[in-house]
Amino acid sequence: MQSKLSDIELIEQTLAGNQAAYADLVKRHQRFVFTLAMRFAKTREDAEEIAQDCFVKAYRNLASFQQQSKFSTWLYSIVYTTSMTFLRKKRVDTSSIDDDEGYIQIEGKPSAYDAHNIENKSRSFYLNQAIEQLLPDDAAVITLFYKGEQSLEEIAQTLGMEANTVKVKLFRARQRLKEKLERNLKHEVKELI
Amino acid sequence: MNHMEEQLWSYIDGTCTPAEEQAITKLIAQDEAYSLKYAELLKLNEEFGTMELDEPSMAFTYNVMESIRTENAMQPLKATINKRIIWGIAAFFIVSILVLLGVAFGSMDWTVRGGNTTFDVKIPQQLDATHVKSFFSGSIVKGFLFFDVVMGLFLFDAYLRRKRDVKQH
Numbered sequence: 001m002q003s004k005l006s007d008i009e010l011i012e013q014t015l016a017g018n019q020a021a022y023a024d025l026v027k028r029h030q031r032f033v034f035t036l037a038m039r040f041a042k043t044r045e046d047a048e049e050i051a052q053d054c055f056v057k058a059y060r061n062l063a064s065f066q067q068q069s070k071f072s073t074w075l076y077s078i079v080y081t082t083s084m085t086f087l088r089k090k091r092v093d094t095s096s097i098d099d100d101e102g103y104i105q106i107e108g109k110p111s112a113y114d115a116h117n118i119e120n121k122s123r124s125f126y127l128n129q130a131i132e133q134l135l136p137d138d139a140a141v142i143t144l145f146y147k148g149e150q151s152l153e154e155i156a157q158t159l160g161m162e163a164n165t166v167k168v169k170l171f172r173a174r175q176r177l178k179e180k181l182e183r184n185l186k187h188e189v190k191e192l193i
Numbered sequence: 194m195n196h197m198e199e200q201l202w203s204y205i206d207g208t209c210t211p212a213e214e215q216a217i218t219k220l221i222a223q224d225e226a227y228s229l230k231y232a233e234l235l236k237l238n239e240e241f242g243t244m245e246l247d248e249p250s251m252a253f254t255y256n257v258m259e260s261i262r263t264e265n266a267m268q269p270l271k272a273t274i275n276k277r278i279i280w281g282i283a284a285f286f287i288v289s290i291l292v293l294l295g296v297a298f299g300s301m302d303w304t305v306r307g308g309n310t311t312f313d314v315k316i317p318q319q320l321d322a323t324h325v326k327s328f329f330s331g332s333i334v335k336g337f338l339f340f341d342v343v344m345g346l347f348l349f350d351a352y353l354r355r356k357r358d359v360k361q362h
């Protein structure tokens with residue numbers, strides 16, 4: 001059985017003309033890149049477009065990757081820049097933090113089926129719901145920290161900020177996420193009563 | 194900013210200094226408010242870690258690779274217009290112009306008359322184009338067309354080979 005190649009080995013093979021190596025690299029990072037793009041785009045179609053664009057850009061500039069940082073850090077910085085450009089182009093309204101009005105409230109007495117459904121909803125569902133309500137920047141910092149296996153310094157490099165700024169951003173993003181999570185869970189409990 | 198929370202998050206993330214770490218450990222052990230908050234944040238931290246990644250469509254990798262292949266397929270067109278061809282065309286025109294100038298100056302009558310340098314351009318009264326017509330005889334045209342067909346087939350074969358190589362990758 002062939003051992004799993006590292007990112008750097010796959011990059012070297014890609015640069016030597018083996019496109020299949022790059023396909024492996026895409027497969028390895030696509031879930032995270034897509035998730036990060038989702039934090040900015042909100043719709044799956046737009047997020048896929050951003051993620052695809054990022055991988056094409058990364059391929060085009062692969063020779064300029066200096067290997068001074070992790071490939072993922074370099075790739076995520078492309079995702080961040082591309083997503084920000086996308087936001088500017090699409091003029092997405094990112095000003096609303098209290099976007100509870102964005103949720104469709106279904107009136108009526110909850111049935112036993114609803115209660116069962118709510119019970120069945122995993123905590124990760126509420127967590128993802130709360131993340132979706134965050135500002136793109138906050139959601140990106142949280143995602144990079146918890147799922148991107150990135151240190152504060154690496155996140156700082158990705159976002160083009162100081163590590164201390166990222167630390168403060170992460171602290172605030174966690175607070176907001178906690179508030180959203182509590183509010184959503186409280187709302188679900190109220191619905192049941 | 195909540196100082197206690199900030200301290201505890203740094204403690205959980207492991208970003209505080211050893212001295213700070215020691216002080217916070219002591220506070221958690223002695224102060225109930227710290228201890229309760231620490232337990233709460235620790236649980237929250239664990240929960241944030243359970244965040245699930247979204248999955249792109251099944252065709253995502255294929256779409257990315259297809260975009261790259263399309264981009265690569267367009268690049269050889271750029272590469273074929275290399276500088277040697279451009280310089281070759283430029284050299285042809287430069288040589289043609291120089292030859293024409295040479296012929297023009299060669300046909301001039303550079304004589305000194307009465308202390309003044311004068312020149313007289315001898316333009317042929319009637320151009321004899323009979324030898325030019327012979328260049329366009331049937332056999333030459335046929336040869337030229339045959340060469341074109343061979344070149345066309347050669348380029349078509351190169352194009353098909355390139356397409357096959359891209360598919361194999």
